[in-house]
Amino acid sequence: MKNTVYDQDVADAAARARRYSPFLALLLDREPALAADFAAGVLPALSALDLGEPDAPAPRRLRLVRRRLALRVAIGDLAGRDDLSAVTRALSDFADHALDTAIRTAIAERTPDAEPRGFTAIALGKQGSRELNYSSDIDPILLFDPATLPCRPREVPEEAAVRIARRVVEILQTRDGDGYVLRVDLRLRPSPEVTPIALSVDAAISYYESLALPWERAAFIRARAAAGDVALGGRFLEAVAPFVWRRALDFGAIGEIRGISRRIRDHYAQGQAFGPGFDLKRGRGGIREVEFFTQIHQLIHGGRDPALRVPDTRHALSALSAAGWVDPSEAVALRQAYTLYRTIEHRVQMIEDRQTHTLPSGAALDAAAQLHGVADGAALLDLLRPHVVATARSYDALDPDEGDALSFDADHLAGQLAAAGFDATDVAAQRIAQWRGGAYPALRSAPARAALEAVLPGLIAALGSSPDPQGAIVRLDRMLARLSSAVNFFRLIEARPALGRLLGLILSHAVTLAEDLARRPELFDGLIDATALDPVGDVGALAAEMTSRADYQSQLDYVRRVVGEKRFALGTQIIAGAADPLDVSAGYARVAEAAICVLAEATIAEFSVTHGRVPNSELIILALGRMGGGALTHASDLDLIYLFTGDYLAESDGRKPLGAVLYYNRLAQRISAALSVPTASGPLYEIDTRLRPSGTQGPLCVSLDGFARYQRESAWTWEHMALARARPVYGSAEARAAVATVIDAVLRGDRPARNITAEASAMRAEIAVHKPPLGPLDAKLLPGGLVDLEFAVHMVQLESGHGLDPDLRVAITALIAAGKAPPELAGAYDLLARLLVTLRLVAPDAQVPGVATQDLIARALGMADWPTVVASLDTNRQDVSRWLAQVEGIAA
Incomplete structure (x- = not known):
């Protein structure tokens, strides 16, 4: 007698099954041993289920297994002993087993001595996700590999595969006195009306890469290599994965x-x-x-x-x-x-x-x-x-109802636009009429206009609720005029209404971002990610994200795509009020540094294929200016100096060797091009190398020893001021430390004696003549702006040796602590830097923007309103001008 515990729920479940389910009652009659267990309150473990008749032909054996499994699972389900996951997993595992057995049997019947290879079943639907129900059919795609499929003599693989597939379906679907195994539906295969029931793997891959319908993408979310040659199925799924999971999704x-x-x-x-x-x-x-x-x-x-x-x-x-x-x-x-x-x-x-x-x-x-x-x-x-x-x-x-569509009737449309927030409804109505009429190439196809109609209600609501509806719709119009295709863009807005509202803010305020978006609409895809409005990672993480395993040209394109996404997202953080402009500025710099590192590595690897490496030598990239200080704007170029370590008389070890000086100058040219030349994915950065020793007259790349000698013996005051914001951004730790040692020594006095203040003041006056402020908000070039602040900081740094840090904010804090600068300078820098970073997005001409954008600027600066911004700007400029005059007077 079995040593079991009586379970009343199992007995009750069997009684309910017999009373209310004719099918389960029939199974209980046909499986008396199981019925007796249930009546005795015993639920056998699935693993211990007596499957019976192991020597029976495969079709009969599968039918008996299916019958007993269905009965056992049903009673466990009704008794509450098996939850939904256990039920569907048991049924799905059986379907996999049955399908695999049918494939092996079909191959063995035709080619008895052959390995069951080269034929696989891709499970879709509920079998693919292991969620089968009691009466589910299965929806496999049957694939074969002509190179490995067992065939009879003089039989082509295509014919053999179809015969195997027909036998598989027959084994599973044929009914007799024991019932059937599984219903099989092969209509989810590619183009089922014209294709055979088994396809070659290569043909299937080609179909999904080029001809598949959008809904088939959703079907493959639940795809799984379930039976037969599972390794073959796995390779197929890996090949079509990009079709299913697209980074820039076709909405x-x-x-x-x-x-x-x-x-x-x-x-x-x-x-x-x-x-x-x-x-x-x-x-x-x-x-x-x-x-x-x-x-x-x-x-x-x-x-x-x-x-x-x-x-x-x-x-x-x-x-x-x-x-x-x-x-x-x-x-x-x-x-x-x-x-x-x-x-x-x-x-x-x-x-x-x-x-x-x-x-x-x-x-x-x-x-x-x-x-x-x-x-x-x-x-x-x-x-x-x-x-x-x-x-x-x-x-x-x-999936909202379609009853909120924008009207084609002029009067009704005007009312809808006014309700949405548009004052000059005639302007908005005219733009919408142009779009609907296919005035632009991106809107001339029927799918594009259908996508437009689907998204118009939500898009107009988003633009209407933005601070500047009229400006937003005009900028959107300019953007649509430049798009090559608008379908995906509209589908994205339709799928994510919150992005429509964010688009309204960008178009209302950020001309710079709107222009970026017009050139590269796929930038907006990056905002799908919830982390787009979070701070970007550190340089290492960013570099890892930018690194591609593809060829060199593809790496250049890939970096441009990632940098474009990151810069666009960083700018959007300011527009959305999600980040401090100072943090965004530091983020821009980390993105640029990562791009420098990745492209320098890739270019060096590409260059060394032909020219090898210079033994005991390496390239160093030194950043100056805003890049050196780790505080870029959306529009910043990169001020770089290229240096190399080791013996300048050495020679590279490649098949086409070069002397060290020529080697590194050509390499530096390649890296500058990698960082600046537009590719199919657009431009990257403007590179400025004029701060190198001897300026544009000197070589692009010099040895570290030559650089040190030039800085100690020949450099001008303005070059030493620039050196105060120098920071190595590429090179080994040892090389960076060596450069930092040279820079520190020069800044602390290992340089020609000069009248720093007089020379700096003369240079500042020349800048004021040749580069006047762009407008009343030019935080950089206005008197008392960032340039004046930087000049004063650098003069004090060179005169005193205090505050020697490339980060201007850190340097000012150190000067204040040393009593070399007044405390109000810290706040002045923060205000001017925040304003500069923000204005590069919303008012790059430095003119006073509209009221709505004034509010955005005030929020970005952490101030209550626009008058407070104006007053604070004036006060802080006066503080900077006063300190600059004091520095010049004291040093004189």
């Missing part, structure tokens, strides 16, 4: 999924009203809407975040919640709803072993409810109703 796929949902709702209208007859799968607020809600978010964000590439619906919701894309409470509600729907779906399918998803009516609904363990149909509906309502609400928020 037409999102519209396609939504279109499927709408068509389902229309086609199954009779199953939409909640109550008896409600379609749990296709009904409004049902299973499909949970799945589509999840897959839409996965497609949007999964290209950038591999953690979201989860096939199981409930686990995917958890991942989306953890990543911040779905509200945690909403994710919990959708998981609970999905669990309940699938459980009740199982109850309905248990009754007659039918692939149905519809709640029955009348007595049949009561029976399904009682099979589940609740009193009657009304109680079952009460259990489901709140979940259906909540799911429909979540999905409708993602």
Whole structure:
């Protein structure tokens, strides 16, 4: 006698099954041993299930296994001993086993001595995500490799693969007195109306890379190599992964999924009203809407975040919640709803072993409810109703009704625009009419105009609620005029309304960013990522992100794409009020330093293929100016000096050797080009090397010894002032330290004796003549602006040896601490630097902007309003001018 504990729930479940499910009652009669266990309150472990007749032919053996497994899983489910995950995993594992057995059997029947290789099944749908229900069919794609598929003599692989596939379907679908194994649906394969039921792997890859429809992308979220030659299937999935998970997503796929949902709702209208007859799968607020809600978010964000590439619906919701894309409470509600729907779906399918998803009516609904363990149909509906309502609400928020479309009637449209916030509605209406008429190339196709109509209501609402609706729509018009294609851009705004509001802010305020966006619309894709408004990482992390394993030219393109995204996102942080402009300025500098490091490494590696390396020598890149101080603006160029260590008479060791001086000068030219020359992905940085020894008359790259000698013996005062903001940004730690030692010695007095103040003052006066302020807000060139502040700081640094740090903010703090500068200079620098960084985005001409942008500037500077900004600017400029005059007077 078995040593088991009686489980009343198991016995009760078996009794309910016999009473309310004709199908399970039949199985209990045909499996008396299992029935006896259940009646005795015993639930055998799945691993201990007697599968019987191991020597029977494979088709019969699979049918018997399926029957016993279905009965055992159903009773464990009804008894509450197996949760939904355990149930669907057991059914899915059996489907994998059955499909694999069928493939092996089909190959063995045709070529008995051959290894079962070269034929694989890619599971899609619920088998792919291991979420099969009791009566699910399976939706595999059958693929083969002509090079390894076993064939009979004189048989071509294509014919052999089709015959194997037909036999696989026959083994699984044929019914006899023992039932059947699985229903098989092969219609999810590429172009099923014209393609054979088994495709070569290469043909399938070619299809998905070039011809696939958008909805097929969603189908592959749940794809898995499930049976047959699983390694072959894995290689196929790896090859098509870029098709599924795109970094810059084609948002037409999102519209396609939504279109499927709408068509389902229309086609199954009779199953939409909640109550008896409600379609749990296709009904409004049902299973499909949970799945589509999840897959839409996965497609949007999964290209950038591999953690979201989860096939199981409930686990995917958890991942989306953890990543911040779905509200945690909403994710919990959708998981609970999905669990309940699938459980009740199982109850309905248990009754007659039918692939149905519809709640029955009348007595049949009561029976399904009682099979589940609740009193009657009304109680079952009460259990489901709140979940259906909540799911429909979540999905409708993602896919709003189309009743808010903008009117084509001029009067009605004017009213809609006025309600949205536009004062001059005629200007906005004229722009919209131009767009609708296909005035620009990007809007001439039918898909583009359809995408425009889909997004117009939300976009106009976003622009209308922005501080400057008129300016925003004019800038959007300029942007659309320059786009080559507008479809993806509109689909992105449609999928993420919050980005539409952010676009309104950018177009209202940031001419610089709007121009960037017009040139490279894909920059906006980067704002999908929740981290886009967070500080950028350190230089190491940024460099790792910019590094590509592709060839040299592709690396140049890749760095430009990443830098463009980072700079655009950093500028957007200021517009969105998400970051201090000083932090953004430091972020710009870290991005630039990472780009320098990555492209220097790539260029050196490329250069060394031909010319080798110079033994016991290396390149150093020294940054000066704002880059040296680690405080760039959106428009900053990079002031760089190239140096090299070691013997200048040495020679490189490559197949085309060069002397060290020629080697490093050519290499420096290549690196400057890598950092500045526009590629297919656009420009990168303007590079200024005029601060090198002897200026434009000198070599581009000099030895460290030559640099040290020049600085000690020949450099002018302005060059030593520039050296005060010098910082090595590329080179080994030892090389950087060697350069820093030279710089420190020069700044502390190892240089020609000169009248620093007189020379600096004369140079400042010359700058004032040749580079007057751009406008009344030029924080850099106005009297008492940043240039005056920098001149004063550098004069005191060179005269006193205090505050020798390339970061101007740190240097000023040190000078204040040493009593060499008044305390108010720290606040003056912060104000001027914040203003400069912000104005480079919103008023690059340094003219007073509109009222709305004035408010943005005040917020960025941490001030209450625009008058406070103006007053503070005047006060701080006076402080700087006063100190500059004092420095000149004391030193004189």
